[in-house]
Amino acid sequence: MSTDSSSNARSLQIAEVERISILGSESIVCGFHLVDYIWTDIFTNLAAASTYVLITDTNLAALYADKYKEGFTAAWAHVRPGVAAPRLLVRVLPPGETSKSRATKSEIEDWMLAQKCTRDTLVMALGGGVIGDLVGFVAATFMRGVPFVQVPTSLLAMVDSSIGGKTAVDTPAGKNLVGSFWQPKRIFMDMAVLSTLPPREFSNGMAEVVKTAAIWTAEEFDVLEAGAEDIRAAVLEGQKDGDMAGLTIASRSEAQSLLLRVISASARVKAYVVTHDERESGMRGLLNFGHTIGHAIEAVLSPQVLHGECVAVGCVLEAEVARRMGHLGDVSVARLARCLRAYGLPTAMDDAIIRGLVGEERLRELRPQRLMDVMSVDKKTVGSQKRLVVLKRLGETLEMKPTNIDDSLILEVVSEGVRVNAVADVTQQAVTVVPPGSKSISNRSLQLAALGRGTCRIRNLLHSDDTQVMLAALQAMGACSVAWEDDGATLVVTGNGGQLQRPDAELYLGNAGTAARFLSTTVNLIDARDGSSVLTGNARMKLRPSGPLVDALRANGCGIEYLEREGSLPLRVQHTGRGFPGGHIQLAASISSQYVSSILLCAPYAQEPVRLELVGGKVISQLYIDMTIAMMAQFGCHVERISPNEYLIPTGAYENPAEYVVESDASSATYPLAFAAITGSTCTVPNIGSASLQGDARFAVDVLRPMGCTVEQTATSTTVTGPPRGQLRALAEIDMEPMTDAFLTAAVLAAVAAGGEDRVTRIRGIANQHVKECDRIEAMCTELGKFGVETENLADGINVHARVLSELEASEAPSVHCYDDHRVAMSFSVLACVVQSGAEICERRCVGKTWPSWWDVLARDLGAPISGSDPAFEAHSDPVKADATSVVLIGMRGVGKTTLGRAAAVALNREFVDLDDFLERQVGQTIPEIINRDGWAAFRSHETQVLRTALTQAHATGAVIACGGGVIESAENREQLRAHVARGAAVICLTPNMEHVAEYLSRDKTRPAYAVTSDIHEVYARRLPLYAESCNYEYLVDKSLLSGDENSEGHGAWALIERDFIRLVQFATGRELNRVDLNGPSFFVSLTAPSVREYLPAKLEALTAGAQAIELRVDLLGGSEFAGADFNDAQVAASFSAFVHKQFALLRHNSRLPIVFTVRTQLQGGAFPASADTLRLQLLRNAVQWGAEYVDVEVDAKAPAVFAKRQNSMVIASYHDTTGEKLQWDS
Known part of the structure; x- marks a missing residue:
């Protein structure tokens, strides 16, 4: 509203506000466009002052200083017409936490004294938490x-630091350690200023808003949960210059009203708590929810990560x-x-936001013990006891104060x-x-309800990463609207009857294979005549197969293209208005x-x-296909099976049913x-039985009963009692195709199933497990x-040789790598x-995919003793495994x-960086654009600069970096790569079969052509020595090796090349050195044929049975091809x-055993010419x-040179006196 008490003064824009009481006074004021209101309120309702001191920072001064000066003059003219105005002094400080110091405080005080400020001065803090x-x-x-x-x-600052009267400065010993309680006379919260905030600063404040609702009121949490988009829009869309929308209630948009509601609600909670516990003796500690652990994280990662x-x-x-x-549920x-x-x-310490x-x-640096150490000196700690706010439900705490928590429990969680x-x-x-709830059924029910007509209440839905990305993707396509009921236990889905729209951004699906396969078909239903949609995922998802499904959809007329790897996400789906034919x-x-279910x-x-x-x-x-068909029928669409396939x-x-209850997950x-x-105990699962839709419900009857368990199963429940510990029996052979997961x-049960005569369990029918979240058969x-359990990895199964428990108990606690696979983690936890020594499960959080509270259940309900561990720190502290430095790949295009x-x-x-x-991204142009406009020299210059940035700054650690083929053309680049090697890194050159590369590039028109010069073979010949001087590891990429025909690529060749490349990278980085266990007897087999092919395909496995390593006798290789050759001739040496x-x-490619690489000379009983020392070295x-x-090195003058450059290989020093005369023994 406007007021005008003087014909010479402008009209005041007095906002309609909401006032909040704190400590008996309505001194918190919330509204929009408050400048005129602020000065009018101060002049009218607060004690008069001779001097008003406004203190702000340089950033805010540029935006608001003039407005506040002008508002001061205008308001005074209205409130005190004809009376001389008091002084308004403005002090502008540098922005940032460094200003919050004793030195800055002294400077301000000295300045105020120099300005002759007295006790009737009023000070205004205009800024964020630092200024306040x-x-x-x-x-x-x-x-x-x-x-x-x-x-x-x-x-x-609005919802946190401005309320409560806490004031302080930082000291070298820590933040906020010197200060006092001093309550402000007013706190003016002007929502209009939030439109100038960067998005990240808005998010920074919303953490406190969400926190407050979580501890205090379920209703406000529901509002925050449902209104995120509107609240973000009210803040981040900003306002046009001169726009006073929101000044009055009538001019306020719904989004503005919602924003005002959530901020004032948060402020009202803090005001209530401060009123009842001003000096933080009890209740006020509730406001520290999230802060005990959060402050510890902040102490390590500040200032890059905000409060x-x-x-x-x-x-x-x-x-x-x-x-x-046991106080709060998964939901x-x-x-x-x-x-x-x-x-x-x-929402996690390794969240992509924080990682970025x-x-x-x-x-x-964010190690658990370091966090615990920081928490030990936190202000909220009493003596040695750490205190956390414990939630009972969203909107309610266990106590009206923080609760004492054992260190071991906090350590476990962090x-x-x-x-x-x-x-x-x-x-x-x-x-x-x-x-x-079942992941499979949860994802199907979400898609069915979203595509259906009407409202469906889904109960017992799995709350996990996978279902979250599915739900988010369906909402992004406008398939449905959703709401939560019963404290989040029920999801209310209102479907739009299959009316889908093109999403505004890529659909990111993480590593959720079910969502990726289902949505690959769903996206084709989008009603659009142009444009496209992209489905993508994380690095592992980009390796998982989708080819057969995409092939079928393409053949049906859907426009789908691969954006990276053929046969996997990401996919671009082109919209033509034809939908799904x-x-x-x-x-x-x-x-x-899942391919079948996707189309169904x-x-x-x-x-x-x-x-x-x-x-x-x-x-x-097949049982999962049957599950899909049964669920489709429950939603009103019936499938006819007209033949077996x-x-x-x-x-x-x-047509959506009113309610759908998701079965518990049988897997x-x-x-x-x-x-x-x-363990020989008894456990009942009350909602999985013989009537289940899920194939894995048969596990108890088909697997556990034959292994010696007592199984009682009804239509809706299953109870298992194990035999006495150590008496499980092996399964001679079992087809697990109906329950592959x-x-x-x-397999882990088979590892200890030594109770019968035959201790080998043979599992078949699980070929698809090679391409799940990881290669699960390989992982097991x-x-x-x-x-110490022996296994055989088969194309469609695994053989597991059981060991008795006492043999397992003799080993040290193994450290289990989970491959980011929830089922690997949970299986090995069983x-x-x-195992008497226990085991370390390295990635505890991967269980969030299907059972986030598994560790709680294992410890609290099943009674397993568990504790936190820090595998990353232990690996990093081992000098053999100092593998943080980024791996670099070089080689031909x-x-x-x-x-x-x-x-x-x-x-x-790790992160992959191309x-x-x-x-x-750095230059803002594509490579063809750079080359076409500025030439190859300009491109190489950019490449040098970007390589330096990648290796020393942006991606110096934690990445796998693939360079362009010509990166080694520059001497400066080669020097950078050598320097990277000197820092302990692996720079791996991929050596090609050039015929394959030439053929591939002749088909690939997406890459810039080679410079005018030359043929690709000439380019490679010129680059070969440059690659050699730049790398410290080399890997041969040649698919023809994997077939008897040198011109054939061989079936499944690339999968083996990929597998063995990973082995080299793990070896080069020290993660897996594949060394022989020297605690017991060990044997190696020596290969003496002129070619390894003579042992293939079947002979090698039989020859190496029981051996711990294979010796490759290089001096015996070659046969007639190199018989009598002059190895001192450079061309012959290169060929050999x-x-x-x-x-x-x-x-x-054909054996996992460690290789002993031996070049035995003629002088020591071998066949390699003694004169060819240069080639031998x-x-x-x-x-x-x-x-x-292992590298066998004869003890001679060449040995020190090999030993000095051994990297992660072990050197076997050998000497063979074949005459018995060269070494004389005197005693």
Whole structure:
């Protein structure tokens, strides 16, 4: 509203405000465009002052100083017309935390004294938390206390630091350690200033808003959860110059009203708490929810990570503590994390947001013990007891004050790994465990309800990463609207009947394979006549197969293209207005049943009825297809199975049932049931039985009963009692094709199933497990080996050789790498319960995919002793495994650097960086644009600069970097690569089969052509020595080695090349050195044939049975081809080296055993010419670069040179006196 009491003064714009009481006075004022209101209120309602001191920083002065000066003059003219105005002094400080110091405080005080300010001075703090804390402390001590008012300009300051009277400055010993309580006379919260905030600062403040709702009021939390988009819009869209919208209630938009509501609600809670506990003796400690752990994170990662970002992570972790104690449910933790994410906040210590802000090296400083040390000196700690706010539910705390928590519990929650110790002999009564909702059914129910018509209440939905990305993607396409009821236990989905729209951004699906496969078809239903949509995921998802599904959709007329790797995400789906054509569709379903379900679920919305024919071999996981069909019927669409592999689906639409209850996850149920089996205890899962839709529900009857367990199963429940510990029996052979995901559980039980005569369990029908979240069969072989369990990795299964428990107990606690796979982690946690030394599970958080509270259930309900562990720190502190430095790949264009680099990045859990992509982002142009406009020289100059940035700053650690083929053309670049090697890094040159590369590049028109000069072979010949001087490891990429025909690529060749490249990277970085266990007897087999091929395909396996290593006798290689050759001739030497490299690679592709690389000279009983010392030294150095685990070096003058450059290879020093005369023994 406007007022005008003087014809000479402008009209005042007096806002309509909301006032909040604190400490008996309505001194918190909330509204929009408050400048005129602020001065009018001060002049009218506060004690008159002779001097008004406004203190702000340079950033805010540029935006608001003139407005406040002009408002001061105008308001005074209205309030005191004809009276001389008091002084308004303005002091502008540098922005940032460094101003919040004792020195700055003294400067302000000295300046005020010089300005002859007296006790009737009023001080105004215009700024964020730094200005408010500092100026408040000045006011508290100047003249023993003068009045001050707060005008917070950041959201964080509005809802946190401005309320409560805490003032302070920082000291070298820590933040806020010198200060006082001094209550402001007014706190003016002007929401209009928030429109100038960067998005990140808005998110920073929303952490405190969400935190306050979480501890105090469920209703406000619901509002925050449902209104995220509107609240963000009200702040971040800003206002046009001169726009006074929101000044009055009538001019306020719905989004502005919502923003005012949530901020005032948060402020009202803090005001209430401060009123009842001003000096923080009890209740006020509730406001520290998320701060105990959050402040510890902030102490390590500040200033790159903001206070609110750290508090957001702290809130989730402290909620997990409450869940671990049994006070808070999974649903509440998931809702809290989801709400924080909706406001752009991180929710985990290794969140992508934090990783992007600080980089891998700083992130490694966030060690659990360091966090505990910081918490020990936190102001909230009483004596040695740490205190956390424990949630009972969202909107309610366990106590009206922080609760004392044991260090071990906090350490467990903040740790990356978990140590599971052996469970004592079972004496407890039977336990009942209710697993979370089925991932498979949850994802199907979400898609069905979203595509359906009407409202469906979904109960027992799995709250996990996978279902979250599915729900987010469906909402992004406008498929449905959602709301939560019953404290988040019920999801209310209102479907739009298959009416989908193009999403505004890429659909990011993480590593959620179900969502990726289902949505690959769903996106084609989008009603758009142009444009496209992109489906993408994380590094592992980009390796998982989708080819058969995409092939079928393409053949049906859908416009889909691969953006990176052929056969995997990311995909671009082109919209043409034709939708999903339908009709006769042929689909290969031998890899994943999800391909079938994807088409089935969308088939009712095709342009014509779908006849789906499954081709290409045995259909995998038929029970999951049956599950999809049964659920479609529950939503009103019926599928006719017209032959064993053919289905007819009429067009139509889903009609949503009023309610749908998701079964518990049968795959997850296998873990508590397996716990009972392995420990000899009894466990009941009450909502999984013989009537289940899920194939894994058969696990108890088909797997556990034959292994010796007592199983009682009804239609709706399953109870298992294990035999006495150590008496599980092996399964001679079992086909687990109907329940492939459960094979990991069966495999860990098989590891100790030594109760019968035959101790070998043979699991078959699980070929699809090679291409799940990881290669699960390979993972089980590798990790069971750490327990001393022998296995065989087969194309469609695994053989597991059981060991008796006493043999397992003799080993040290193994450290299990989980490959970011929830099922690997949970399976090995069961095995650890009977290993006397226990086991460390390195990635405890990966269980969030399907059972976020698994560790709580394992410890609290099943009684397993667990504790936090820090595997990353232990690996980093081992000098052999100092592998943080980024791996760099060099080599010719088209050799496979990107594909192999991505695979290695996934295996090492690192970021993949394509240097060319990095260059384009840095320069802002594509490489062809640079070359076409400025030439190759300009491109090479950019490349040099970007390489330096990548290797020394942006990606110096924690990455796998793939360089362009010509990066070594520059002498400066080669020097940079050598310097990177000197820092302990691996620079790996990928050596090509040039015929393959030439053929590939002749088909690839997306890359810039070579400079006018030359043929690709000439380019390679010129670059070869440059590559050699720039790298310290070398890997041969030659698919022809994997077939008897040198011109054939060989079946599955690339998968083996990828696998063995990862082995080299792991060796080069010290993660897996593949060394022989020297604690017992060991043997190696020596290969003496002129070619490794003579031992293939079957002879090698038989020859090496029982051996721990293979010796490659290089001096015996070559046969007639090199008989009598002059190895001192450079061309012959190069030819022989290339031949040996192929033999080494061929052996590596066909055996996992360590290689002993031997070049035995004629003088010591071998065949290598004694005169060819130069070539012998080069071959031994090559062996180190190729990753030979052991290099046999004859003790002579050449030995020191090999030893000095041995890298991660071990040197075997040998001497063979074949005459018996060269060494004389005197005694």
